[in-house]
Amino acid sequence: MGKVPRYFTPQENSEPNTNSDKNDFVTYDVDIKKTHPKKKKFKLGDKKLKAIIKKIPNPNPKFKGRVPIPQELLNKYGKGEGVDNKSIKTKTHQKKIERKEENIKFATEQAARTEILLTEQSGCLEADEGETTTQFTQKQIASNVDITAAAKHFDLKLQFGPYRAKYTRNGRHLILGGKKGHVAAFDWVTKKLHCELNVMESVHDVCWLHIETMFAVAQKNWVYIYDNQGIELHCIKRLNKVSRMEFLPYHFLLASCSDEGYLSWLDISIGKLVSQYNSKLGRLSVMSQNPWNAVLCVGHAKGVVSMWSPNVRDPLAKMLCHTSPILALHVDPKGRYMATSDSNRELKIWDIRQLSGPVQRYRLRSSATNLAFSQTDMLAVGMGNIVEVYKHYTSAISRRAYLRNRFNTPIGNFSFCPYEDVLGVTTDRGFTSMLVPGSGEANFDALEANPFQTKSQRREAEVKALLEKIQPELITLDPTIISEVNVPSLKEKVEAKQKLLFIKPPTIDYEPRNKAKGKGGSAKMARNRKIVKEQAKKEFIKETQDFVPKLSKSSKKTTDNILDRFLTVKQK
């Protein structure tokens, strides 16, 4: 590419866009002359307005004004439709809302305009004619990229049996845990080792906590927490026989599932076990968090995926995804899709926001034991000793893998490194860092996750993160629910009123006073009692009747035709 494409380059003049990958750069393709908004025509008093508003001559006629923002960008940064002004009764509130909406619109536009400040471009891999990207080996890719990128492809030969690995949230550090007790934490970019130890027990899972100075290891019986020098900080005996762990960074919760079917959430900031309960669904060994709403997705042997929050003892949702045991599942970092695979060689993509699907289903050559989404919508599928990476997995086109790699030994697990074009794969005999061009988000937000974080920045970020720790009570299927209007209370009110219709009239125990002798016999007493009771009943019915006509009127159809009475119930 000779020229660097600019956002204002008209499409006719620019070189034919050879790069089919849209993520390479953002092309606005704006022809200023054409799309420059025409002057609004005033409806009322046009001439008058023209007389009032004097046209200020443009000091620089070459500059035609600000470039309009493309609609898709506005949609990306938008906050939704906004409030309909006409539904508000009073004018003052209308004005208030109007002003608020204007502010929101302004903020959206400003955010959309910051897009041109993003400096990095994401990676890409393109095949020439007659080639496919699938055929490229890691060696070929590594030899064709610059030295620093090539250094990101490496192999570690380790001997403590099937490994598991996880990256930190900023993608800078890596932790490895071998089944036979080997645990190692290191900065994988500089290859600087933080610590390496053998815990002399079986290791089932490893997990970074909120910063790179602490990690949790699920060992034979209990979960241990170590610091980056390998010193044991805690031994959490309440987390027993843990098989998988996930860390929810915004809630400071270490979520785990155990062989005995228990799910538990440990608040690591205060050391309190938020909740722990038996899922009653047998052994749990397939778990993933939904990063969009911090709900745990757990796969079961019956082909069901259940979703759990620490607030409810029953699953928030259950999805029957497969007919055979689920082997792997993963939720995409944006919380849109969930991929599940079963032992019947099937792979399905689900729309997890709507809990519907499958959006796409694939039949694989062998059953997938591992799944991982990347930040830029790529899906890695691990089958035995083969890793395949798919692009555009939601559309049916991607029958062919984007990349494929074969290992000598079965795969332990893998995960995409955030903000890097790297897929870290662990096997029985070690760890391989694969280059997957275009899999990482190019532009990071330093206040969210910073790969170049210094010690002081890390400390500051830790304090800030702790201050805005989200309470576990807020974990729900829809995380935006907190900013919505509390409609149920209104609904409840209406329901309570409707319920009134079906209430039995209250029983009245009327005990007549014992009057003076001779003033009333037992017969009169009984009659009085009856009268009072009937009166109360009538009054109650009268009260409730007020609602009845309103409700029934709206639902009843007015039928005039006499012959309608012969229609069946369904036809009516």
Add this chain to the structure above:
Amino acid sequence: MKVKVLSRNPEEYLRETKYDIHKVPRNYDPELHPFEAAREYTRALNAVKLERVFAKPFVCNLDGHRDSVSCISKHPKQLSILTSGAYDGEIRIWDIPQQCCTRNFVAHEGIVRGISYNPRGEHFISLGDDKMIKTWSALKPQFGEEELPINTVISKTVLYGISHHRRDSTFATCGEVCQIWNETQNEPIKTFQWGVDSLHDIAFNPVETSLLACCASDRSIILYDMRDKSPLRKVVMKLRVNKLCWNPMEAYIFTTASEDFNLYSFDTRKLKHPINIHQDHVGAVTFVDYAPTGKEFVTGSYDKTIRIFEVDKGHSRDIYHTKRMQRLTCVQWTLDNKYIISGSDEMNIRIWKARASEKLGPLKPRERAALHYSEALKEKYASHPQVRRIKRHRQVPKHVFNAQNELRTIRQKNKRKEANIRNHSKPGSVPLVPERRKHTIQEHQ
């Protein structure tokens, strides 16, 4: 084969020397910032908690008076000067930043009823129970010289209050009658009377400068126009009005402090009923003063507390009290909109912050931005129950707490009684009277 893999140059992301600030590249993509609502809510909750943590409104205490403080006057030009009069006839002039008394002298025999500066702040006029109107220089007399008034006028009638014109050299006094004076003359220019035995407060309108309002002891509020011969209008309330203050921004609005624990905001154009009732005090309200922005006002009460109200709200935004502060006699909102000055029965003048949790002193830009942000968040999540609860909660003295409960029961009782009467009488014979219509009796033209 074309291939490109992400490789960032660390030089672009790391600072050059340790003396530089850190580079912070941002990406505002909403998908990189999950849990936006929940995090904002948490921040709002923290902000509102911090607001309560930092709410320490008391600034300082000016002591020196040997009797209860009867009146306080702000200097119209200088924020640092404050003048106060006491029940023993002494006037003290204070330097607020130094927190000391710069001048003190006995001005009157008996109570100093009112002090008022002239618009340029060159001198001030005081009046007392000895029927004297004395003009004093704002400057301290030379060493060795005696404190003597520039001018002394002996009035024929009792004097209870004074208010100076916003621009001219005229001022008005009230007592048995309402009189308009010129600083240069020893006789009143004009006298207004409307069949009342005494007027105990008077206030010039700061915007419509020839308009005046008086509180009379026959429970009425009287409006005068200086240019007219006779009083304009009068509204009679159910209980006496202690003090009156004009809104400095909206010329036609004034607020009165009433003996029945409430404050009433009136619109001069519709004097018949108040436009708003401000309730919360549990004792007679003795003083009211508007903030220079005209959006809030401060009140002092016989229940030993100061409350701050927003003009369009029925209930107070804040309550200030201390263990030692007794019944309030006067409260003032300073002209920089930052402090509140209160004088009370136990001889002290106290200075409070107008916004309890505000940080005093200069703010760094980042600090200010952070405060603005948390302010916006608090507003956005104001109606969430947790946020609202924390924001509203105040620890009040026991006597106030008990009195509040008592008043609540009384109010409920009255309400219930009225409802019962209504249920048992002919429909329409006991009409629903809105609260705003209950407190005035009559309007006279």
